[in-house]
Amino acid sequence: MDDRSWMYRDSPQGLRKMDYYNDVQGFINFATSIPRNFTDGGIRCPCRKCKNLKFLHQDVVTMHLLTKGFMEDYLCWYAHGELFVPDESMEEQAVGSTSSASNMHEVGNENNNPYRNMVMDAMRMSEDNVRECPIVEEEPNADAARFFDLLRDSNEPLWDGCTNHSKLSAVAQVFTMKSDHGLSEAGYDKIIEWARSILPEGNRLKENFYAAKSMMKPLGLGYQKIDICPNFCMLYYLENAEMTECMTCGHSRYKPRTGRRKTLVAYKKLRYFPITPRLQRLFMSLKTAEHMTWCCDVAVAQINYPSLKHTR
DSSP: OOOOGGGGOOOGGGOOOHHHHHHHHHHHHHHHTSGGGOBTTBEEOOBTTTTTOOEEOHHHHHHHHHHTOBOTTOSSOGGGTOOOOOOGGGGGSOTTOHHHHHHHHHHHHTTOOHHHHHHHHHTTOOHHHHHHSOOOSSOOOHHHHHHHHHHHHHHSBSSTTOOSOBHHHHHHHHHHHHHHHTOOHHHHHHHHHHHHHHSOTTOOOOSSHHHHHHHHGGGSOOOEEEEEOTTSOOBOOGGGTTOSBOTTTOOBSBOOOOTTOOSOOBSEEEEEOOHHHHHHHHHHSHHHHHHHTHHHHHHHHHHHOTTOOOOO
16 A cells, blocks of 8 residues: 555645645546446545545535545545455556556456455455445444444554554454364463564554454354253243243252342253354355355256266
8 A cells, every 4th residue: 555644644734735635636636437336426525524425426526535635544545446456566656647547457456355354254245245334423333433443443454554464364263263172261362462662663463362352243143142051951942931940850950049149040052153253154145155156056967967077
């Protein structure tokens, strides 16, 4: 990503210099070069007031940017089709040129950022939905805010100048290592503490396991806790959800209360991972959907071409 410090550099007396105007025009050229950015003839306005929540005519967006300036932390134009990708050649491109806009457009269309795609799949969104979702004057709701936070994290470099890791990709990969090698939370925190000490000043790596888990939680599928009999006789579920003892062995559902504890604690719990949302997630991902439909595709092919044999 090229140097965009111009986006937040004011000229004397609060007036914008001509070079800032030219750079703003470069942004407008980039944003308008992508057809999917348009909704009802307008594009998202990233000024300090609109914050990408309004679709306005490009001339109005230009005026807003000249008078109000860009919203904070918008160095990567993720709401206008730009993806964070490690491409050193982009550093040599001029911000204000039309060719730069078209080149970044081509990079964005190649979907080279798997972590952005992961956010899209997890939040059940598509590029069209991101650009065409209804815009209102109010602040985005909690789900929308979480989605845009994750989208920003997938595009934001781990530190200024980093070209091979985003804020989200770094946390996701460390999470994978923790799972693969059975690291404890304390061990995870020690590794992160060491990693942050050798990374450049101002790096965006989450400081501990709790912070990283909170960041990754919206991507998870979740599970349901169900009380069960400690002798595995029954589940306290559906029509039996209100029972307090096992109908088979008579064992109590809850442990005796001790001291001042008021909450009821079950002897044993089962964690239920619903299959439906997990299958939906597999079908939503472009990479796994092909494998999920392979048997059906082969069956249809064998009906049409009886001589076809399994080749995979």
